[in-house]
Amino acid sequence: MLGTRTAWTPVGDGEFFCPGCGGDRNYQRLTGRRRFTLLGVPVMPRGETGPVVECAACRRHFGTDVLDHPTTVRFSAMLRDAVHTVALAVLAAGGTCSRTALEAAAVTVRAAGFDDCTEDQLGALVEALAADTGRVFGEPCGAGLAIELHEALDPLAPHLAPAGRESILLQGARIALADGPYTPAERDALATVGAALTICADDVTRLLAAARTPS
Numbered sequence: 001m002l003g004t005r006t007a008w009t010p011v012g013d014g015e016f017f018c019p020g021c022g023g024d025r026n027y028q029r030l031t032g033r034r035r036f037t038l039l040g041v042p043v044m045p046r047g048e049t050g051p052v053v054e055c056a057a058c059r060r061h062f063g064t065d066v067l068d069h070p071t072t073v074r075f076s077a078m079l080r081d082a083v084h085t086v087a088l089a090v091l092a093a094g095g096t097c098s099r100t101a102l103e104a105a106a107v108t109v110r111a112a113g114f115d116d117c118t119e120d121q122l123g124a125l126v127e128a129l130a131a132d133t134g135r136v137f138g139e140p141c142g143a144g145l146a147i148e149l150h151e152a153l154d155p156l157a158p159h160l161a162p163a164g165r166e167s168i169l170l171q172g173a174r175i176a177l178a179d180g181p182y183t184p185a186e187r188d189a190l191a192t193v194g195a196a197l198t199i200c201a202d203d204v205t206r207l208l209a210a211a212r213t214p215s
Contacts, residue, residue: 006032006049017069018055019062024071026056029064070159076113078156083112085152086172086193089145091126093189098179105175146192153196165197166207173211182208 012029032049052061070078087105102119109117129145157165172193176186187208194204 006034008032008050008054011051014067015071016053016055016067017071017075018058018060019066019069020055020058020060024073025058028054028056030054030061075156075159078152078159080113082152082156082168083171084109084114084117085148086168087122087175088126088129089149089189089193090172090175090186091122092129092145093176093185094183101175101178104178108171108175145189149189149192150196153193157197160197165199166203169194169197169199169204169207170211173208177211181212 008030009032010028011031014027014029015024016027017023018025018027029051030053031051034049051064053064053066054061087109091101091105099119102123105122106117106119109122153168160168169190172190173182176182176190182190190208191201191204194201194207199207
């Protein structure tokens with residue numbers, strides 16, 4: 001006879017990755033007001049509840065922290081941009097004059113989702129980056145480039161498994177190795193990549209050594 005009922009009010013909507021459905025779905029952000037009911041009729045306020053996120057497909061409710069997880073589309077774009085930024089950083093550290101490094105970088109970037117990327121485009125981007133920052137090829141990773149790496153990698157790292165973070169670093173390492181052993185500037189750039197991906201220094205050293213070993 002006596003119970004409670006929650007009246008939900010929509011306060012926003014959008015798209016999110018639904019942990020219940022396992023995919024991108026539309027959602028409504030809801031706030032609720034609870035009331036005691038007598039024989040199913042609301043009789044007395046009991047306070048507010050929420051906010052919650054309701055999936056438009058499965059109708060399940062989740063805490064608003066689920067909105068911190070990127071959608072599949074957004075995650076793919078973040079991953080693609082991260083690989084592109086790492087490739088540019090490694091090339092800027094000393095590989096842009098080498099055709100083999102440019103070719104390795106272009107293959108890596110195309111595999112990440114930039115289907116039309118070419119060696120010439122990457123070379124032009126690195127030259128433009130150097131001209132814009134006044135940076136000389138082969139210098140250690142400067143503050144501006146380090147900031148760009150952190151901006152691309154910091155938001156992505158929490159959503160990647162350790163193997164995924166290591167994969168991005170290894171891709172950068174193979175670009176650096178395409179034209180010969182690591183230069184000090186390339187090592188510095190890759191160390192910055194590792195730090196942005198929350199890979200400890202010892203593991204960065206291990207992975208850079210592993211990249212030099214033929215598979």
